Amino acid sequence: MMQVKRICCIGAGYVGGPSCTVIAQMCPEITVTVVDVNEDRIRAWNSEQLPIFEPGLQAVVESCRGKNLFFSTNINDAIRDADIIFISVNTPTKTFGIGKGRAADLKYIEACARQIAEVADGYKIVVEKSTVPVRAAEIIRRIFSASIKFNLSFQVLSNPEFLAEGTAINDLKNPDRVLIGGDETLEGQEAIKTLSGVYEHWVPSNKVITTNTWSSELSKLTANAFLAQRISSINSISALCEVTGADVEEVAHAIGTDKRIGSRFLKASIGFGGSCFQKDVLNLIYLCETLNLHDVAKYWQQVIKLDLGSIKEHSRGRIV
CATH class of the missing domain: 1.10.1040.10 (N-(1-d-carboxylethyl)-l-norvaline Dehydrogenase; domain 2)
Known part of the structure; x- marks a missing residue:
């Protein structure tokens, strides 16, 4: 199982921000960097007026911001440095084309995958945090596989959030379960163990449910x-x-x-x-x-x- 030293989260919204602040607080030996293209949002995360309100969130941020928790617009450096990369961007409903009004639009997910493939080197565990349709991980894998870099290897995991507005911090610190899906290959199972090890800093191992990727996405x-x-x-x-x-x-x-x-x-x-x-x-x-x-x-x-x-x-x- 790989020792995780750095985590990057692409997307500083309602899921990525709180999720990674709790990881930073519970795992003080891991450096967590939350990145976003929205400069105003990142500026707010670095201020006393956070961009979202959740009871207890301010205290969690202040306990580790500047120590092992950072908010930045420097996405490329965060990707290069990270052992685990969370993708936590919006997946809105399509407004045109096939599936208009019903299907999830994965353009932001795909853009993240292309950016990771372009700037990353070495081995990366890439984790879907966004709510995605079944087999979205396959799209990410195809983008990575199309990369001509000989020194880039990866595993794609599904790790959906189960947060409710108003109780997000408690939901993260005391979850009913943590769900992680990945390949049933040896490499996939090792990646699952690595991510499970992060959560097991504070979540009992019997609450960490592991499945194949598609079961996690559909769940x-x-x-x-x-x-x-x-x-x-x-x-x-x-x-x-x-x-x-x-x-x-x-x-x-x-x-x-x-x-x-x-x-x-x-x-x-x-x-x-x-x-x-x-x-x-x-x-x-x-x-x-x-x-x-x-x-x-x-x-x-x-x-x-x-x-x-x-x-x-x-x-x-x-x-x-």
């Missing part, structure tokens, strides 16, 4: 789809409660006490909220359609339909 989309499904489900029951005289909060509490169901994400609301759930469910629908799994795609399309319906009903003055 992130599936987790968000299942949570979105629960919200759509309770919103559909809310409509039923309204016409029967039942109280949706009482129903949610009653079913939430069943250990097989649990109480989380059973709060009737105006749609999903946030940006991730709908985006990821749409991406899952597109994936199913491209693989000719049309019945599965229709199932998840109904989750979106129920969500949009709850928003429309609320706009008409009806509480759902």
Whole structure:
């Protein structure tokens, strides 16, 4: 297992920033550099007014910034120096072309991969932190394989985040699980062990789940789809409660006490909220359609339909 001395994270947004600040705090012997092309964002990370607010984040940043945690726009040097490179850039929904309105646009992921291939030398472990469609790692590998550098070798891992706004720092310090996917080759398994070793500074080893790359990528989309499904489900029951005289909060509490169901994400609301759930469910629908799994795609399309319906009903003055 390789000894990790330096980590680089490309992307100083909501995922990359908090994730790497916690790694820096928990692994003081590792130098962590978060880089971004956005100078204003990096300037904010280096100031007293961070670009995002999360309870506890300021204290974590201040405990290690300038010691083993750095924020920079010098992306090339950070790539060259790093043993592990996290890719944590935006994957918006496509606005044109095949998959418009549903498929994830991987242009920023691809740009990162090309930059890594251009400037890196030696052995690198490249890690997907962004939410990506299944087999996105294969795109990264193809870009690396096209490099003519004889001295560049790499392993690509999937390590999706499972953060919730408002609890991100606690989620990172006390995760339900850390998911790492990689090749089932000897080299892939060694890379998984190396990344696992970073997290095991503070995460119990039994909470580090290792899978193949594709299972890890799909697990992130599936987790968000299942949570979105629960919200759509309770919103559909809310409509039923309204016409029967039942109280949706009482129903949610009653079913939430069943250990097989649990109480989380059973709060009737105006749609999903946030940006991730709908985006990821749409991406899952597109994936199913491209693989000719049309019945599965229709199932998840109904989750979106129920969500949009709850928003429309609320706009008409009806509480759902």
